[in-house]
Amino acid sequence: MALNRLAETGDFFGNGIRDVQATTFSVDGVARFACNTWEELQDARGTRGFDIVIVGSGMYGAYLAAKLHEFGQALGPAAPRIAVLESGPFLISEHIQNLTRTGDLGSLVFEPLVGPTSQRQIEEPANYLNAGNLVDHAKCVGGKSLFWGGWTPRLLEDNLRRADSPWPEEIVDYLFQTGVPREEIDDGYPFVEWEIGASESTDFIQGDLYDTLLTRAKAVASDVMLANGNETHLLTPLPPPVAVQGTAPQSGLFGFDKYSSLILLLDAIRRDHQGDDRNRRLFLVPNAHVTSVTMDQGIATGVRVALVDRIASGVPFDRNAPKVVRSIENFEVNPGGMVVxxxxxxxxxxxxxxxFRRPTGVGPELMGRNLMAHVRGNHVWQVKREALSMPSSDPLGNAALHVPGRSRTVTPQDRQGEFHFQFYASANVPPNSGSGPLDAEEYLYRMLPNFDEIQDILQAQNDGLIAIGIRTCGEMFGERKKNIPSVEAFSWMDTPVPGVADELFVDGFGNIIEPVPRAFVRIVETPSDRAVREDQTAAAFQLIAEMFDVPISETGARFDTLEEFLASGNKVRYVKASSEEQDGIGTTYHECGTLWMGTDPYGSVTDVHGRFHHVPNAYACDQSLFPSAGSANPVPTGLALARKVARGMTSRFTSSPTISVTESGFDDLFDGTFSGWRSADAANFLPVPETGQPTILNAGVENQDPLLGVLYYSSDEFDDFELRLQWRTFSPYANGGIFLRAPEPVGNLFTQGGFYDQALEVQIDERGFDVGTGANGSPRHKTGALYGRQPATRSCSRAISPRDGRPGYWNDFAIRVQGQDITVRCNNEIVCEGDIGNSLRRGFIGLQCHTEVVQYRSIRIKRI
Known part of the structure; x- marks a missing residue:
């Protein structure tokens, strides 16, 4: 029978919602109530537009969108409007393991990350399972959060706090909530673990088998010490950190089962629904494939989108085949809006x-370096119950443990690698199989609604054997300093020039309308990575030997038949096929690190808020942010960072409170008049009275023509001081600055040794335009930088203020100059600090007008 294609019904369905679509089998209700079409998104723009566009609705994009909506509720009318664009279709509404048996739904949406084989190089031994492959990823609403395994340990804190660790201390403090009272914790690992059900006191795994194995593992873990300098060792075994909430978080509520970020996004969308789309703040559009970010003068202005015709594209056998699109569109964000x-x-x-490749005037390209994944293996033993001293009549079910460890010191990293074991045990066998337990995860991650089947499983449990499985997972090491492309043996990615290996989008007639360069990915298992793999494998076998009190040789013993093993005196036999022991390095789904965070804008790609150092309104929010990989599943770390990104983005739509009373020790420099002030060059300065607020000092005019001028406080000069003021802008192209210890601006201000040559300037310019090189994105020329001398290490300015009369978003600057040192705080964050270099030790305070409008108020100073 031919199936009907998805088609509009034309009918209304409750509350005036129309076009709930129908096929031969289904009514597309959940997707219709969660998603919008492209046309609906554009119609909803209204006069307010959109402030944030999030590219991707997977584990992190869905979480970020939900938290932005949640955190934004306290902002009232100032809360940002958010559009989530997903390249794939809507498939299911929660984790697949919460849906009992469904068939291979993943096969419908799994697609290659990098396209044809020519676009990847995987360098590893040929005997690894799926060697040379890079696994497909789920391109659908919810992404991998619908299919992931759920094992969610933390990264090891002492590893992140090493003296040579690339992780910013501020980020580590955030992850572990250092210094935060327990009753106030609502971020970092503690909150995320509670939120996803992976807290240490698990409610998902329990029983005698679990208790016995955890006790034994703790008792012998310290005895696992390999003979490579006694460096490889195990840490204390822990309960399994699995993202499943089996019991209700509160009386009267359901448990959340296997975690997926999508449920948060769907819930936020429905809470946001207000009938009229023009009043809504959160939209989700599937089949909207973002091909690039549109840019202007170093500022992200929106995204370019291929609107996939899902019916015409179908579910092709060749997932690299061109996609049919309805059209190619540009989606603009509000001025200064954000792209994630x-x-x-x-x-x-x-x-x-x-x-937006890094301008050559700023430095070599960093994006694509530091690519990492994990080295992983799988090992399974059968253990006789007598080795556990557990009665054969007891039903045991499943058990799991988390066992962290360290490898030998590896070079050139000159530190110990990190690994962990996902330790599983099960006495279950498939009913009527007669094979004995071979799968240590049998019936561990699935929902079984049939109690008759559950009884069959209990009755089929083997009374003499238990299957023990250890999945080893170890750290790979990224390379952040070497240029790419490179033939050297390390991992990296890049994109070729257009036309070499493009992803193609075609119209209904097969004509190419948008070629997009694919990713080229090179993943190399280096000698250091291999050392971690070897050590974690050896440690796994030794742990089995210690736990069941057998010689190490017995842990590798194989028997041709189950009967032969049962008749032997051995307690343990190894049953994993040698061809399945070690996973290929491209098969873990854990690629990370390529847009890593850091406080050095010349040595990292993004700052501690996830903002690109060289693009002030573009963010990353996924595993690409990780400076190092550790051994842990990236999800809890990624969710915690997404929560931090959401906090930072939300704060951009707040405003610094009005300073109505001058702080003790400070003197007001601007009383609403120009008394004590003089100007030089372009005199585009004027006071703007504001009812109930301090008088505003307006610098500049509303256009992008540079008109440089200086307004300086001529009544006094200052040497060591702290200057505080508030400022706001109305355009992402606004340019201004605050002059410190400046000479008097007389004559030609641009001559060598003149005003601009000697004055210190704290810059206000989101673009970071360097007039010397003509490049945007210069850390020494962006907001908060000491112009041309010391870089801004992060972006933390507020959003661009609207010009429609709404209050807008004021920023706080606190600038401290003492001797040769300067510290610049923006909105209570240190943005710039260091040596001021050759400059005057005493001079005037001034303000600049340059391009567009910068407004100032509450200008006050304290001598030190």
């Missing part, structure tokens, strides 16, 4: 490389 890349480390980096 949250698709996946590889895809986010591809879009970034195709959109």
């Amino acid at each position: 890349l949250a698709g996946h480390a590889i895809e986010s980096t591809r879009i970034a490389l195709n959109s």
Whole structure:
């Protein structure tokens, strides 16, 4: 029978919602109530537009969108409007393991990350399972959060706090909530673990088998010490950190089962629904494939979108085949609005490389370096119950443990690698199989609504054997300093020039209308990575030997038949096929690191808020942010960072409170008049009275023509001081500055040794335009930088203020100059600090008008 294609019904369905679509089998209700079409998104723009576009609705994009909506509720009318664009279709509404048996739904949406084989190089031994492959990822609403395994340990804190760790201390403090009273914790690992059900006191695994194995593992873990300098060792075994909430978080509520970020996004969309789309703040549009970020003068202005015709594209056998699109569209964000890349480390980096490569005037390209994944193996033993001293009549079910460890010191990293074991045990066998337990995860991650089947499982449990499985997972090491492309043996990614290996989008007649360079990915298992793999494998076998009190040789013993093993005196036999022991390095779904965070804008790609150092209104929010990989599943770390990104983005739509009373020790410099002030060159300065607020000092005019002028406080000069003021802008192209210890601006201000040559200037310019090189994105020329001398290490300015009469968003500057040192705080964050270099030790305070409008108020100073 031919199936009907999805088609509009034309009918109304409750509350005036129309076009709930129908096929031969289904009514598309959930997707219709969660998603919008492209046309609906554009119609909803109204006069307010959109402030944030999130590219991708997977594990991190969905979480970020939900938290932005949630955190924004306290902002009232100032809350940002958010559009989530997903390249794939809507498939299911929660984790697949919460749906009992469904068939292979993943096969409908799994697609390659990098396209044809020519676009990847995987360098590893040929005997690894799926060697040379890079696994497909789920391109659908919810992404991998619908299919992921759920094992969610933290990264090891002492590893992140090493003296040579690339992780910013501020980020580590955030992850572990250092110094935050327990009753106040609502961020970092503690909150995320509670939120996803992965807290240490698990409610998902329990029983005698679990208790016995955990006790034994703790008792012998310290005895596992390999003979490579006694460096490889195990840490204390822990309960399994699995993202499943089995019991209700509160009386009267359901448990959340296997975690997926999508449920948060769907809930936020429905809470946001207000009938009229023009009043809504959160939209989700599937089949909207973002091909690039549109840019202007170093500012992200929106995204370019291929609107996939899902019916015409179908579910092709060749997932690299061109996609049929209805059209190619540009989606603009409000001036100074934000674009967030949250698709996946590889895809986010591809879009970034195709959109805003680092200007040569700023430095060599960093995006695509530091690519990491994990080295992973799988080992299974059968253990006789007598080795556990557990009665054969007891039903045991499943058990799991988390066992962290360290490898030998590896070079050139000169530190110990990190690994962990996902330790599983099960006495279950498939009913009527007669094979004995071979799968240590049998019936561990699934929902069984049939109690008759559950009884069958209990009755089929083997009374003499238990299957023990250890999945080893170890750290790979990224390379952040070497240029790419490179033939050297390390991992990296890049995009080729257009036309070499493009992803193609075609119209209904097969004509190419948008070629987009694909990602080229090279993943190499280095000798250091291999050392971690070897050590974690050896440690796994030794742990089995210690736990069941057998010689190490017995842990590798194989028997041709089950009967032969049962008749032997051995307690343990190894049953994993040698061809399945070690996973290929491209098969873990854990690619990360390519847009890593850091406080050095010349040595990292993004800042501590996830903002690109060289693009002030573009963010990353996925595994690409990780400076190092550790051994842990990236999800809890990624969710915690997404929560931090959401906090930072939300704060941009707040305003610093009015300073109505001058702080003790400070003197007001601007009383609403120009008394004590003089100007030089362009005199585009005027006071703007504001009812109930301090008088505003307006600098500049509303256009992008540079008209440089200086307004300086001529009544006094200052040497060591702290200057505080508030400022706001109305355009992302606004340019201004605050002069410190400046000479008097007389004559030609641009001559060598003149005003601009000697004055210190704290810059206000989101673009970071360097007039010397003509490049945007210069850290020494962006907001908060000491112009041309010391870089801004982060972006933390508020959003661009609207010109429609709404209050807008004021920023706080606190600038301290003492001797040769300067510290610049923007909105209570240190943005710039260091040596001021050769400059006057005493001079005037001044303000600049340059391009567009910068407004100031509450200008006050304290001598030190």
